[in-house]
Amino acid sequence: MRLPNHIGIIPDGNRRWAENNGLTKEKGYKLGINPGLLLFKLCQKLGIKEITYYGFTTDNTKRPAKQKEAFTQACIDAVKLLSNEDAELLVLGNTESPCFPQELLPFTERKVFGKGGIKVNFLVNYGWEWDLNLSRKTNNKRKNLDLALQSKDISRIDLIIRWGGRRRLSGFLPIQSVYSDFFVIDDFWPDFKPQHIYDALDWYATQDITLGG
Amino acid sequence: MRLPNHIGIIPDGNRRWAENNGLTKEKGYKLGINPGLLLFKLCQKLGIKEITYYGFTTDNTKRPAKQKEAFTQACIDAVKLLSNEDAELLVLGNTESPCFPQELLPFTERKVFGKGGIKVNFLVNYGWEWDLNLSRKTNNKRKNLDLALQSKDISRIDLIIRWGGRRRLSGFLPIQSVYSDFFVIDDFWPDFKPQHIYDALDWYATQDITLGG
Numbered sequence: 001m002r003l004p005n006h007i008g009i010i011p012d013g014n015r016r017w018a019e020n021n022g023l024t025k026e027k028g029y030k031l032g033i034n035p036g037l038l039l040f041k042l043c044q045k046l047g048i049k050e051i052t053y054y055g056f057t058t059d060n061t062k063r064p065a066k067q068k069e070a071f072t073q074a075c076i077d078a079v080k081l082l083s084n085e086d087a088e089l090l091v092l093g094n095t096e097s098p099c100f101p102q103e104l105l106p107f108t109e110r111k112v113f114g115k116g117g118i119k120v121n122f123l124v125n126y127g128w129e130w131d132l133n134l135s136r137k138t139n140n141k142r143k144n145l146d147l148a149l150q151s152k153d154i155s156r157i158d159l160i161i162r163w164g165g166r167r168r169l170s171g172f173l174p175i176q177s178v179y180s181d182f183f184v185i186d187d188f189w190p191d192f193k194p195q196h197i198y199d200a201l202d203w204y205a206t207q208d209i210t211l212g213g
Numbered sequence: 214m215r216l217p218n219h220i221g222i223i224p225d226g227n228r229r230w231a232e233n234n235g236l237t238k239e240k241g242y243k244l245g246i247n248p249g250l251l252l253f254k255l256c257q258k259l260g261i262k263e264i265t266y267y268g269f270t271t272d273n274t275k276r277p278a279k280q281k282e283a284f285t286q287a288c289i290d291a292v293k294l295l296s297n298e299d300a301e302l303l304v305l306g307n308t309e310s311p312c313f314p315q316e317l318l319p320f321t322e323r324k325v326f327g328k329g330g331i332k333v334n335f336l337v338n339y340g341w342e343w344d345l346n347l348s349r350k351t352n353n354k355r356k357n358l359d360l361a362l363q364s365k366d367i368s369r370i371d372l373i374i375r376w377g378g379r380r381r382l383s384g385f386l387p388i389q390s391v392y393s394d395f396f397v398i399d400d401f402w403p404d405f406k407p408q409h410i411y412d413a414l415d416w417y418a419t420q421d422i423t424l425g426g
Contacts, residue, residue: 059425212272
């Protein structure tokens with residue numbers, strides 16, 4: 001079966017899951033941590049070369065403080081769990097903002113954990129405008145033309161899987177996503193199960209990849 | 214019903230339609246012209262403010278010469294038909310390449326036709342790298358930092374509809390698409406029918422637009 005090299009993960013629906021289960025919205029994020037680790041182990045076993053998790057964005061930080069604290073903590077916990085695995089980890093996001101958690105600063109250059117192998121990128125306080133150097137702050141510092149994306153160490157994405165039913169990219173790595181095949185799962189992220197990945201991979205294998213040619 | 218301001222149209226499946234109907238691939242493009250006009254009239258009637266058609270891309274120009282000629286001619290014909298309507302037309306693409314048809318040069322600044330009203334953008338020899346000024350040729354000319362996109366006159370897209378079953382953006386306006394809702398129709402573009410638009414709009418009206426907040 002033709003497998004994607006690089007899978008993008010948009011783990012949406014934590015708040016809706018919480019509400020459906022009688023919890024306040026911010027309680028949903030914690031329930032998204034284990035699914036992330038399960039998914040990692042599955043991809044590792046399948047031989048996927050790279051995964052990128054959409055942690056949180058600069059747009060998300062406009063949410064109520066309780067939610068912001070909860071999703072930030074969930075990202076910190078998720079990255080720490082992943083650092084116990086065999087993986088080459090990179091946390092990417094705007095570290096110049098106070099919304100970027102100090103605990104994750106040591107992860108902002110790619111590092112090999114355990115025996116390495118699979119590349120794992122985790123977007124934390126990521127913004128597409130920041131990535132493309134379109135934000136004012138970044139631009140004022142640029143003296144010369146700078147082609148490099150902030151996300152230059154993240155490769156083209158073959159398959160994006162989004163949980164929670166929304167059919168949009170929500171600013172997820174616009175350059176790496178230009179030709180990505182996009183698979184949407186209606187279940188909320190905390191209800192992750194391996195079958196979701198098998199379904200996405202089965203579908204992906206049937207897609208005709210032409211890159212416009 | 215909540216309507217999108219701006220709809221992006223990816224009219225895919227012309228070649229597959231031709232093959233399914235016993236024609237050679239390049240014959241499919243011509244069959245895509247009338248659907249484009251029908252769709253325009255429908256959107257105009259519904260009060261949509263802006264539509265963008267994905268004509269062809271710089272990547273598409275790698276296809277066999279016969280196909281390239283056929284899709285270029287179909288774009289020329291489509292734009293000419295639209296210029297008989299009440300619309301504010303803009304053709305956008307890399308005019309510095311020989312793949313950009315001379316006949317469409319007069320349309321590369323937005324012009325009002327008839328009574329104007331709805332904005333219609335038509336991408337012709339468009340490339341996302343060119344749009345973002347990432348291409349080498351454009352960059353060599355830039356002395357200073359230039360934030361402007363080539364597509365700066367095209368607004369954020371609310372809803373993208375793609376015909377032909379593929380679930381990918383294929384480089385369609387990456388910046389305007391960051392938060393677009395993406396609706397895929399399995400029918401091929403030459404089989405366009407108004408119900409496709411009604412289905413897309415019904416679905417769009419049920420989507421929760423948060424822009425990450």
